[in-house]
Amino acid sequence: MSRHEIEVSSLCFSYPDGHEAIRDVSFAITRGESVGIIGANGSGKTTLLSLMTGILLPDRGEVRVGDVAVTKKTLASIRRRLGLVFQDPDDQLFMTTVYDDVAFGPRNEHLDEHEVRARVEEALEMVGIPQLKDRAPYKMSGGEKRAAAIASVLSMKPDVLIMDEPTSGLDPKARRRLINFLKGLRHTKIITSHDLDMIMETCDRVIVLKDGEVAANGATPEVLTNGELLDQCGLEVPLSLQKCPVCGIKK
Amino acid sequence: MHMADALISPAVGGTMTAVSAGLAAYSIRKVQRDLDEHKIPLMGVMGAFVFAAQMINFTIPATGSSGHLGGGMLLAILLGPYAGFLTMASILLIQALFFGDGGLLAYGCNVFNLGFFTCFIAYPLIYKWITRKGLTAGRIFRASLVSAILGLQLGAFGVVLETWFSGKTELPFDTFVLLMQPIHLAIGIVEGLVTAAVATFVWKARPEILERAAAGKALGGLSINKVLAGILAAAIVIGGFVSWFASSNPDGLEWSLERTAGTAELEASGGVYDVLANVQSKTAFLPDYSFKSAEEGEAGSYAGTSVSGIAGGALTLVLAGLTGLMIIAYKKKKTKTARQ
Amino acid sequence: MAKMADSIFNIRLLDDLARKNTSVHGLHPVSKLLATIVYLIAVVSFDRYETIGLLPFVFYPLVLILLAELPVVPLLKRLLMVEPLIIGIGILNPLFDPKGWIAFASIMIKSGLTVTACLVLVSTTGLDKIAQALRTLKVPGIFVLQLLLTFRYISLLTEELARMARAYALRASRRKGVRLKDGGSFVGQLLLRTYDRAQRVYHAMKLRGFSGEFHAYGQSKITRKDILFLLAWSVFFIAARICNIPVFLGLLLEEMSKG
Numbered sequence: 001m002s003r004h005e006i007e008v009s010s011l012c013f014s015y016p017d018g019h020e021a022i023r024d025v026s027f028a029i030t031r032g033e034s035v036g037i038i039g040a041n042g043s044g045k046t047t048l049l050s051l052m053t054g055i056l057l058p059d060r061g062e063v064r065v066g067d068v069a070v071t072k073k074t075l076a077s078i079r080r081r082l083g084l085v086f087q088d089p090d091d092q093l094f095m096t097t098v099y100d101d102v103a104f105g106p107r108n109e110h111l112d113e114h115e116v117r118a119r120v121e122e123a124l125e126m127v128g129i130p131q132l133k134d135r136a137p138y139k140m141s142g143g144e145k146r147a148a149a150i151a152s153v154l155s156m157k158p159d160v161l162i163m164d165e166p167t168s169g170l171d172p173k174a175r176r177r178l179i180n181f182l183k184g185l186r187h188t189k190i191i192t193s194h195d196l197d198m199i200m201e202t203c204d205r206v207i208v209l210k211d212g213e214v215a216a217n218g219a220t221p222e223v224l225t226n227g228e229l230l231d232q233c234g235l236e237v238p239l240s241l242q243k244c245p246v247c248g249i250k251k
Numbered sequence: 252m253h254m255a256d257a258l259i260s261p262a263v264g265g266t267m268t269a270v271s272a273g274l275a276a277y278s279i280r281k282v283q284r285d286l287d288e289h290k291i292p293l294m295g296v297m298g299a300f301v302f303a304a305q306m307i308n309f310t311i312p313a314t315g316s317s318g319h320l321g322g323g324m325l326l327a328i329l330l331g332p333y334a335g336f337l338t339m340a341s342i343l344l345i346q347a348l349f350f351g352d353g354g355l356l357a358y359g360c361n362v363f364n365l366g367f368f369t370c371f372i373a374y375p376l377i378y379k380w381i382t383r384k385g386l387t388a389g390r391i392f393r394a395s396l397v398s399a400i401l402g403l404q405l406g407a408f409g410v411v412l413e414t415w416f417s418g419k420t421e422l423p424f425d426t427f428v429l430l431m432q433p434i435h436l437a438i439g440i441v442e443g444l445v446t447a448a449v450a451t452f453v454w455k456a457r458p459e460i461l462e463r464a465a466a467g468k469a470l471g472g473l474s475i476n477k478v479l480a481g482i483l484a485a486a487i488v489i490g491g492f493v494s495w496f497a498s499s500n501p502d503g504l505e506w507s508l509e510r511t512a513g514t515a516e517l518e519a520s521g522g523v524y525d526v527l528a529n530v531q532s533k534t535a536f537l538p539d540y541s542f543k544s545a546e547e548g549e550a551g552s553y554a555g556t557s558v559s560g561i562a563g564g565a566l567t568l569v570l571a572g573l574t575g576l577m578i579i580a581y582k583k584k585k586t587k588t589a590r591q
Numbered sequence: 592m593a594k595m596a597d598s599i600f601n602i603r604l605l606d607d608l609a610r611k612n613t614s615v616h617g618l619h620p621v622s623k624l625l626a627t628i629v630y631l632i633a634v635v636s637f638d639r640y641e642t643i644g645l646l647p648f649v650f651y652p653l654v655l656i657l658l659a660e661l662p663v664v665p666l667l668k669r670l671l672m673v674e675p676l677i678i679g680i681g682i683l684n685p686l687f688d689p690k691g692w693i694a695f696a697s698i699m700i701k702s703g704l705t706v707t708a709c710l711v712l713v714s715t716t717g718l719d720k721i722a723q724a725l726r727t728l729k730v731p732g733i734f735v736l737q738l739l740l741t742f743r744y745i746s747l748l749t750e751e752l753a754r755m756a757r758a759y760a761l762r763a764s765r766r767k768g769v770r771l772k773d774g775g776s777f778v779g780q781l782l783l784r785t786y787d788r789a790q791r792v793y794h795a796m797k798l799r800g801f802s803g804e805f806h807a808y809g810q811s812k813i814t815r816k817d818i819l820f821l822l823a824w825s826v827f828f829i830a831a832r833i834c835n836i837p838v839f840l841g842l843l844l845e846e847m848s849k850g
Binding site: 255256257258259260261264275276279282283289291292293294295296297298299300302303304306307308309310311317320329337338340341342344345347348349350351352354355356414418419420421422423426430444445448449451452453456457460560561562563564566567568571574575578579582 | 627672712713718838
Binding site: 050053055075076079080082083084086088090091092094095096097100103104105107108109113116134136137138139152153156 | 603606610718719739740742743744746747788791792794795796797798799800801802806808
């Protein structure tokens with residue numbers, strides 16, 4: 001029994017046009033950890049998530065989920081353990097009602113309709129939108145769609161929840177609801193984001209990517225206060241750690 | 252160019268639905284066999300795209316006219332003929348259901364006119380032939396243009412044939428053709444230019460999209476023969492229906508009607524029976540399907556223009572109105588009791 | 592690009608209407624679909640000069656619209672939007688046929704009846720249930736799934752395209768449409784983005800276990816009410832088709848007034 005939930009070893013990947021997106025990336029994530037992956041645009045965050053979920057297969061190196069390596073043959077079982085929430089919920093909510101979207105995963109597992117209904121209602125309760133069960137996606141706000149997308153993944157009862165830029169496009173209240181939700185989740189979590197303040201609140205550990213390589217991998221308080229490091233990687237210290245915008249005093 | 256139910260006869264509608272269903276089943280099997288389940292979201296999302304893009308108005312400089320994007324040809328070029336055909340079919344179904352653009356009975360005709368001719372005739376015969384030596388921007392442009400024009404011409408001709416065989420209008424065949432073809436030639440040229448422009452753009456930006464679509468096995472020579480055989484079979488079936496109806500002997504039917512009514516009269520006893528028997532003998536029981544411009548007697552469908560017909564029609568409408576009022580009253584009562 | 596705004600509005604309207612909760616909405620979609628088909632076949636099988644005989648067919652849409660509490664005005668508007676094309680072909684009849692006006696009237700009546708029946712079907716059933724009905728009738732899952740996907744993404748893509756069209760119009764002075772030579776890149780840009788979106792949707796489906804199958808879910812059982820609905824109306828349609836009811840009634844009136 002591996003002590004790591006997810007283990008990435010010497011991962012390398014280049015796109016067909018030659019662009020080296022991931023260069024020798026290695027890290028490990030233990031059960032129950034919340035890890036934030038941050039980096040400038042183009043640093044390889046989304047590519048890394050695609051490699052971890054088997055959407056892309058690496059040129060070299062491997063990804064292990066528990067004891068199982070991610071290969072073409074193991075994709076089906078790996079995907080039941082990993083839940084990936086996309087950056088754009090419209091890519092993930094492709095059915096005509098929220099219920100059908102959240103039920104999509106369980107139905108593909110050939111569960112009977114009673115079990116499916118139970119899973120759907122549970123997932124919708126968890127994200128706080130049980131009343132949107134029969135709503136059509138085009139009638140929902142950004143925050144509601146984001147919640148529905150998360151529910152559509154949770155209904156498969158994954159071990160790991162991976163989220164790509166979860167707070168992008170959310171209004172302040174929706175963002176706050178999401179942060180509280182993430183703080184309450186006991187799943188292993190991997191979150192990529194530009195919202196460094198959210199990462200600070202929800203993640204124990206932070207991995208910084210720069211040009212496809214791991215530039216830093218450490219506890220949140222250490223990494224996110226290292227202004228020089230962040231600056232080199234095309235980032236900044238979280239806003240809540242910067243000078244107070246009103247009185248100009250550094251916190 | 253969508254055919255409406257009002258212009259169709261059930262025979263034509265039914266036949267074309269069967270033909271289109273057959274083509275769809277064949278296409279589904281081809282898409283499945285190529286293990287192209289990744290085509291499913293592609294068909295869905297691209298279908299939505301073409302649906303939306305058809306609403307854009309393109310203006311042509313120097314002519315002051317405008318036109319729109321045709322769907323079938325672009326879909327065939329981007330998705331391959333089978334996926335393109337199925338996508339066209341779902342676009343047409345949504346248009347029929349939600350917009351009344353094309354009837355449900357005429358659905359088979361519309362899928363055939365706008366999907367078959369583009370994906371299974373124009374695409375393999377023109378587009379694939381012009382690009383047989385490989386894809387280049389110039390060949391793609393020319394191929395898209397010509398195949399779009401041809402596809403639309405054939406589609407328009409399909410409309411003419413289906414309308415003529417349905418016999419719901421008196422338009423002579425040659426006038427109809429002379430009307431439809433030139434108009435759709437003009438429309439086709441615009442559609443062709445837009446299709447060609449878009450296809451060329453896609454080729455320049457992301458050539459792999461067109462290459463992937465072209466790589467899927469298109470109809471080889473053998474399949475085209477099968478398809479043509481299918482059309483011939485369909486034509487024979489349609490023709491059979493036509494002649495059966497034309498030769499059905501209305502006089503024979505009326506003769507047996509008289510016999511039946513006469514028998515009823517002989518056995519009648521009591522006022523009501525007399526009244527009904529009288530009415531029976533004067534009412535047409537089966538309509539006249541013939542195409543000849545009718546010189547019917549009283550028992551023909553011209554009963555509608557007689558006084559009793561008009562009175563009866565008015566009575567029907569009054570009954571409908573009364574029914575409507577009853578329903579409204581019933582509904583009001585229901586909401587009242589629900590509120591109490 | 593008012594056409595796009597109208598089309599989104601229309602889809603939303605009919606989709607909203609389909610979610611209402613009346614007795615008609617509760618009927619099984621297969622029975623409503625089959626009843627509509629029988630209706631269409633009956634109406635369409637009348638010969639080209641029939642006018643009065645078609646009138647009884649007004650009962651079906653009338654009763655359903657009232658029972659399902661559908662708003663008449665929007666449906667009427669939709670009906671009128673379809674008419675221009677029919678009018679175009681129909682109006683040619685009087686030119687070639689001495690009794691052409693009757694044929695024209697017949698076509699117009701048939702058109703009104705058939706289109707209304709279709710709109711009533713959609714507003715009382717909705718695409719989801721129609722998709723279920725199609726699956727029940729053995730239409731392959733692949734087709735039904737991509738039909739649903741098309742419908743789901745239509746409003747999204749129409750809005751995106753409308754946004755682009757507006758941006759274009761703001762920079763294109765007095766032109767009313769997109770210039771042909773801009774057409775390729777205008778449509779092409781969104782097309783490429785759409786193509787990419789389709790890839791992402793595919794990944795989303797795979798990640799949730801999709802393997803090419805799609806079944807009909809959430810189907811209600813067919814009850815006696817559904818069968819009764821279908822049978823009763825079918826009998827009425829066939830009867831109204833075979834005997835010319837208005838003429839029958841008219842003659843009845845005549846006979847009664849005589850003696």
